[in-house]
Amino acid sequence: MNPRRKQRLTIALAALVLIGGAIGLMLYALNENIDLFYTPTEIIDGKNGQKPYVGQRLRIGGLVVPGSVSRDQESLAVIFKLIDTGPQVEVRFNGILPDLFREGQGIVATGTLTSPTTITADEVLAKHDEEYMPPELAEKLKGIKHVKPSEAEY
Known part of the structure; x- marks a missing residue:
């Protein structure tokens, strides 16, 4: 050469x-x-044959289970459960929740999976518009009763 x-x-x-x-x-x-989006059922059963691992950052969306919100009187810590069509997942958040957050309301939380059924959230977003919902979540939530803000108790 x-x-x-x-x-x-x-x-x-x-x-x-x-x-x-x-x-x-x-x-x-x-x-x-990358924060992958999951529903509570996908966290428990897996998504496309793969379950998220403990320590993974993710986004989860679902409805806040009525009667599941527990607030700490000493701090801003809140624990609540999310559901879509199947199992429930517990979300722990330490901070100020959005004004639109309420039981029966759809929310999206970003955080870390700390156990197979518990997420420690860094951010909680409540959906603003009654009509909008991410397509993946809308598909999963067909048939579940949604509490409208006018029906919710304050």
Whole structure:
């Protein structure tokens, strides 16, 4: 092989290795920031044959189970249960809940799975519009009674 051709091959291989390394680092960084969306049933039974693992960051959406909200009198800690069509999942949150948060209301929480049925939430969002719901959640919640804000007790 002539020296010029060998030099070009070396440069091309070095460029491929650098580009491959850069792509690998980008994918690794993106993987750390991905929060997959689950429903309570998918957390218990798995989603596409895979259950989330303890310590995984995720988003969960469902309805707050009536009678399940427990507030600590000494702090801002709140514990409540979420349900879709099957099992319930407990959510623990320490902070100020949104004004629209109430029992029977649809919410989305972002946090970490701390046990197979418990999520420690960093953020809780209550849906704003009566008509909007993520398509995945709407499909799961067909047939479950939703408490409208006008019917909820304050």
